[in-house]
Amino acid sequence: FCYHRGGWWGSTFHSNMDVPLLYADLLRSIHDERVMEISFDPYSGTKEITQNETEDGLVVGVPPEAAKAVMKYIWKEGRDRDEGCVDIMLMLNAEHGPSWAKRGKRLMKEGTGGVSKEERFLRLVLKMNPKSHEGWKYKAWLSRFNMAEATAEHFEADVELSLLCCERHPRNYYAWVHLLELFKNSRHATDERRLAMMKQMRDWVAARPSDHSALSFNASVFASLTCTADIKGQCLADEREALATLMNRRTGHEATWGHLRWVTSCKWSEPYDASPQSSLQFGLKQLIASVPDPTDSVLIKSEKTLEHTWASRFCSWVFRNCPPHLLTSPHTDPNLVRSIESHLEA
Amino acid sequence: MAFDKDLHVKYIESLDRQTDTFEYWVTEHIRISGAYWGLSGLFLLGREDVMDKEGIVTHVKKCQHESGGFGGNVGHDPHMLYTLSAVQILVLYDSMEGVDVDGIVNYIKGNQLPDGSFQGDEWGEVDHRFTYCAFNCLTLLGRLSDIDIESTVQYVKKTLNWDGGFGVAPGHESHSAYIFCCVGTLAIAERLDEINADKLAWWLCERQVPDGGLNGRPEKKSDVCYSWWVISAMAMLGRLHWIDKASLISFILKCQDTQGGIGDKPGNMADVFHTFFGLAGLSLLGFENDGVPLNPIEPIFAMPPAVLDRIGVKQRTAPQRTTVPKGTPGCL
Numbered sequence: 290f291c292y293h294r295g296g297w298w299g300s301t302f303h304s305n306m307d308v309p310l311l312y313a314d315l316l317r318s319i320h321d322e323r324v325m326e327i328s329f330d331p332y333s334g335t336k337e338i339t340q341n342e343t344e345d346g347l348v349v350g351v352p353p354e355a356a357k358a359v360m361k362y363i364w365k366e367g368r369d370r371d372e373g374c375v376d377i378m379l380m381l382n383a384e385h386g387p388s389w390a391k392r393g394k395r396l397m398k399e400g401t402g403g404v405s406k407e408e409r410f411l412r413l414v415l416k417m418n419p420k421s422h423e424g425w426k427y428k429a430w431l432s433r434f435n436m437a438e439a440t441a442e443h444f445e446a447d448v449e450l451s452l453l454c455c456e457r458h459p460r461n462y463y464a465w466v467h468l469l470e471l472f473k474n475s476r477h478a479t480d481e482r483r484l485a486m487m488k489q490m491r492d493w494v495a496a497r498p499s500d501h502s503a504l505s506f507n508a509s510v511f512a513s514l515t516c517t518a519d520i521k522g523q524c525l526a527d528e529r530e531a532l533a534t535l536m537n538r539r540t541g542h543e544a545t546w547g548h549l550r551w552v553t554s555c556k557w558s559e560p561y562d563a564s565p566q567s568s569l570q571f572g573l574k575q576l577i578a579s580v581p582d583p584t585d586s587v588l589i590k591s592e593k594t595l596e597h598t599w600a601s602r603f604c605s606w607v608f609r610n611c612p613p614h615l616l617t618s619p620h621t622d623p624n625l626v627r628s629i630e631s632h633l634e635a
Numbered sequence: 636m637a638f639d640k641d642l643h644v645k646y647i648e649s650l651d652r653q654t655d656t657f658e659y660w661v662t663e664h665i666r667i668s669g670a671y672w673g674l675s676g677l678f679l680l681g682r683e684d685v686m687d688k689e690g691i692v693t694h695v696k697k698c699q700h701e702s703g704g705f706g707g708n709v710g711h712d713p714h715m716l717y718t719l720s721a722v723q724i725l726v727l728y729d730s731m732e733g734v735d736v737d738g739i740v741n742y743i744k745g746n747q748l749p750d751g752s753f754q755g756d757e758w759g760e761v762d763h764r765f766t767y768c769a770f771n772c773l774t775l776l777g778r779l780s781d782i783d784i785e786s787t788v789q790y791v792k793k794t795l796n797w798d799g800g801f802g803v804a805p806g807h808e809s810h811s812a813y814i815f816c817c818v819g820t821l822a823i824a825e826r827l828d829e830i831n832a833d834k835l836a837w838w839l840c841e842r843q844v845p846d847g848g849l850n851g852r853p854e855k856k857s858d859v860c861y862s863w864w865v866i867s868a869m870a871m872l873g874r875l876h877w878i879d880k881a882s883l884i885s886f887i888l889k890c891q892d893t894q895g896g897i898g899d900k901p902g903n904m905a906d907v908f909h910t911f912f913g914l915a916g917l918s919l920l921g922f923e924n925d926g927v928p929l930n931p932i933e934p935i936f937a938m939p940p941a942v943l944d945r946i947g948v949k950q951r952t953a954p955q956r957t958t959v960p961k962g963t964p965g966c967l
Contacts, residue, residue, distance in 0.1 A: 364660050387664045390712060393758065426760050433759065460854060466807055473806060501853040505808040508797065512806065543853045547798070554797055602841070610834065 308362045311355055314338060316373045318349045319380060319413065326416050327380060329353055356381045376410070383414050383421035393430065404435045412450055419454035425463035429470070444477040448486075455502070465502040473513050480516045484524060487511065491531040494544075498535055501544035508551045518560050525555055533571065540575070541595030546603050557612055564620035565607050569629060572607070575600040576632045604629045636891050638917075638924045643910065644682045646895025647673045650907055651686070666708040667698055671720040672911035674727060678939055679914045679929050683727075692730040695721050702745075703738025704756075714756045715746060719768040726775050727942055740778045743769050751786030752804075762803055766791065767816035770823040771936055774948060779823070788826050791817050799834030811842055811851040815864040822871045822935045822951050836874040839865050847882030848890075848900075858899045859890045859909045862916030867934035870919060871951075880920050887913045887922075 315338065318324050323346055330339060330350030339350040360381055363374050372395075375388045392410075396403050411431065415424050432439065432447070451468040455461050472478045472486060490507045494500055507528065514521055529552050536545050549568060556563035579597035581590050608616070608626075615621065650673055653659050662669060670691060677683045698705045698721060704713030705721035718739060725731050746754050746765065753765035766787060773779040793805045794817060800809025801817040814835065821827050842849045842865050848857025849865045862883060869875045889901040890913060896905025897913035915937065918929040933940045935951060943950075 360661075361657055364657060382661060385661070385664070386707075387711060390758070426758070429760065430758050460852070462803075462808065462810065462852075466803055469807060499854045502808055509806040509808075547853050551797055606837070609837075 308358050311338065312359050312362055312373075312377065315351065315359060315377055315380070318347075319376050319410070321347070322409075323347045324349055324413070327351060327413055328417050329356065351381075379410075379414055379424075380417060383418035383424040386423050389423055389427045393427065396431075396434070401435055401438060404431065404438070407431060415450060415454055416457075419457040419464060420461045422463050425467050428467060439475070439477075441477045444471060444475050447471055459497065459500055460502045462502065465506055469506055469509050472510050480514055480520075483510050483514055484516075484520075487524065487528070491528065495531070495535055498539040498542045499544050501547060504544055504548040504551075508548070511555075522561065525552065525561075528552055536571075536575075540579070541592045541599065543599055546599035549603060550606055553607060554610065557615060562615070564615050564618050565611050566621050566625065569604065569607060569621070569625055572600050572604040573625060573629050573632070576604070576629065601633055605633060636888060636893070638888060638891070638922075639895070640680055640924060642895040643891075643897070643914070644677065644680055644685060646892070646905060647676050647907065647910065648685045649895075664707045664711055665717075667695060667705065667717045667724070668707065668720045669907050670695070671723050672907045674724060675932075675937070676907070676911040676914050678727065679911075679918050679932060681930050688728055688730075692725065692728055695724050696734060699735060699738070700742075701738075703735055703740070703742035705739075712756065713742065715743070715753065715765040715768040715772075716755065718742065719772045722772050722775055723938065726946060727938070729945070736776055736778070739776065740773065740781050743773060744782055747782050747787070749786075751783060751788070751790035753787075763791070763794065763801065763813045763816040763820070767819045770820045774823055775936070775938075775946065777947070784824050787820065788824055788829065791820055792829055795830065798838050799831055800838050809838065809852060811839070811849070811861050811864045811868070814839065815868045818868045818871050819935050825951060827871070832872045832874065836869055836872050836877055839869050839872075840874075840877040843878060843883065847879065847886035849878075849883065856900070857886065859887055859897055859916070860899065860912040862887055863912040863919075863937075866916060866919050867937070870934040875919070884917065884920050884922050887916055 315327075318327060318338075318340075325343070325346030325348060327349045328351070331353055335352065337352070338355060341348045341350070359377060363378060375391050378385050378388045379392070392407070396407055408431065411424065411428055415421065415428065418424055435443075448468065448471060451464050451471070454464040455468070458464070472483055487507050487510055490503050490510075494503050497503065511521070511524060511528070514524070532545060532548055532552060536542075536549070539545070549571070553565055553568040555561065557565075575596055579593040579600060581593050585593065608630075616626070617623075650669070674683060674686060674691070677686060694709070695705070697709045698707070698711070698717065700706055700713040702713050704715070705718045706713050707717045711717075722731075722739065725734060743753075746756070747769065748754060748761065752761045753769045754761050755765045769782065770779065770787070773781060791801070794801045794807075794813075796802060796806075796809050798809055801813045802808050802810055803813050818827070818830070818835070821829060841853075842851070842861060844850055844857050846857055848859070849861035850857050851861050851864070866875060866878060866883070869878060886901075887897065890897050890899065890903070890909070892898050892903075892905035894905070896907070896910040898905045899909045914929060915932050918932045919934060922929060931940055932938070933943055936943060936948065
């Protein structure tokens with residue numbers, strides 16, 4: 290390995306990996322307030338730690354070989370040697386629960402005065418390890434520890450971090466869990482903020498139609514709204530309209546068909562009590578449209594097969610779960626139901 | 636790839652000898668769960684004799700904390716996950732003597748919260764895995780009645796989602812692993828009537844994807860561990876026949892590592908976690924190797940039925956349904 294130092298790192302070019310030096314420099318970057326992000330960098334083309342200045346601050350890149358060398362160094366030299374070992378351990382392996390416990394115990398001794406430093410560290414770790422369960426667990430604990438001091442700025446910073454991690458790792462379960470907990474429980478999550486977030490998620494999903502977690506998030510935020518039935522009804526209508534636009538443009542996604550089940554089933558309950566007519570009409574339209582044509586290309590045939598699968602499952606699901614009185618009401622065309630049934634039989 | 640039982644035995648046995656590897660070190664804190672997965676895998680293969688029983692039992696007992704709970708390794712803080720794994724290992728080996736059982740019970744009781752949920756440890760994470768750990772562990776100890784069962788059942792019901800599934804906590808996205816935990820909890824409490832088994836089983840059988848494997852939630856790739864979480868839940872619900880068994884068996888077999896063990900996906904390296912859950916899935920699916928089935932596994936407790944009989948754990952019956960509903964995805 291080669292490790293080249295420059296800029297504020299200091300000194301020399303080494304023909305072999307100088308791991309103690311690498312350890313020290315990685316630790317320094319963790320504690321340098323100018324560093325906004327540290328990330329694994331397999332594409333740098335070197336085996337050196339890189340440093341780039343962006344408009345948000347310094348971004349440090351760690352090649353995986355360097356990361357492994359430092360981890361083995363900690364392993365061989367003794368991980369309990371100093372607090373730095375804990376910091377680096379978590380940066381490179383955020384799933385190490387005992388290291389989080391050490392940090393937590395340290396913070397409890399310091400009191401809430403140490404929270405902002407801890408939040409900065411956690412941001413660095415989660416940006417580098419966006420789907421770390423232990424990292425998100427520690428984040429949740431830190432939020433509880435600092436609950437009384439959490440401002441609206443904290444709330445928005447948390448939302449931004451969660452969304453960044455959801456973007457870096459699609460369907461990132463624990464990042465979405467954290468985001469939902471913010472919108473369910475924070476005093477800064479007003480109905481107005483929730484409705485705005487749901488709209489933001491409709492735009493998010495328009496670019497990411499397979500993001501089932503985002504759609505599930507919207508369903509849960511909707512359930513936490515405390516506003517009037519009229520406002521909720523309008524929100525549901527907006528959700529339905531955005532979904533229909535998306536599904537006409539992007540076919541064959543399990544996530545969107547799943548969300549259509551939710552939208553449809555929402556309208557079965559008070560005060561909507563609506564027939565599934567329009568949803569079934571859409572289902573039939575897609576069943577017909579997804580019948581393959583002999584002239585279809587392989588790609589189109591494959592897309593149609595997927596769309597047909599989800600459309601037929603959707604219709605079957607509606608037939609099995611819709612309250613019988615809505616399925617047989619005058620607002621549900623029996624010919625529509627029969628057409629779908631014969632398609633499903635075929 | 637054909638099933639090679641001896642290769643898998645060799646793989647699991649070798650794990651305990653690799654004590655000077657980097658991988659052994661970074662998993663030090665979860666060693667006890669690794670031991671449970673490895674040992675349970677050997678029980679399924681009928682080769683639990685290859686492990687050093689005395690050594691394992693002695694080591695596990697040293698992991699008990701003064702609080703009564705068990706840590707992931709000697710000197711590590713106690714946690715519900717490792718407490719369950721420890722008790723499972725000791726029960727498998729019929730070696731509970733000298734263990735502070737009251738301590739375990741008090742530790743678990745101390746982690747039950749007023750709303751019926753369970754935290755994992757002093758750091759306060761609430762998660763259905765710990766609910767399941769509590770119910771499983773206390774049943775193995777014959778002490779389930781020491782906790783407030785009803786409040787937990789009510790908490791689990793609050794987690795029920797519109798799609799029939801369960802997430803990590805109320806309101807969260809349905810996930811196969813948490814469904815296993817909630818269904819397992821309700822099965823242990825004999826309260827499976829609280830859920831719509833058809834609706835949930837429908838969601839579960841939609842986890843089967845074109846490669847025959849199972850995923851954890853919509854739009855995710857298949858992973859061998861869901862061969863356990865999903866089908867054990869379906870077995871508990873009495874609807875295992877809703878899954879295309881042949882395709883799933885074929886998928887699991889493709890996930891075998893040529894050097895032994897089973898990985899999460901075809902072509903990936905084996906690890907002990909996926910090895911156990913792959914074998915458990917094969918057992919539950921009735922897979923036979925040259926006409927010989929794997930040893931059986933009970934879906935609720937993830938333990939051999941003979942071991943459960945030995946300690947007097949009552950069999951729970953699944954809600955029955957004999958016909959497959961029209962339009963059910965995934966079934967043959």
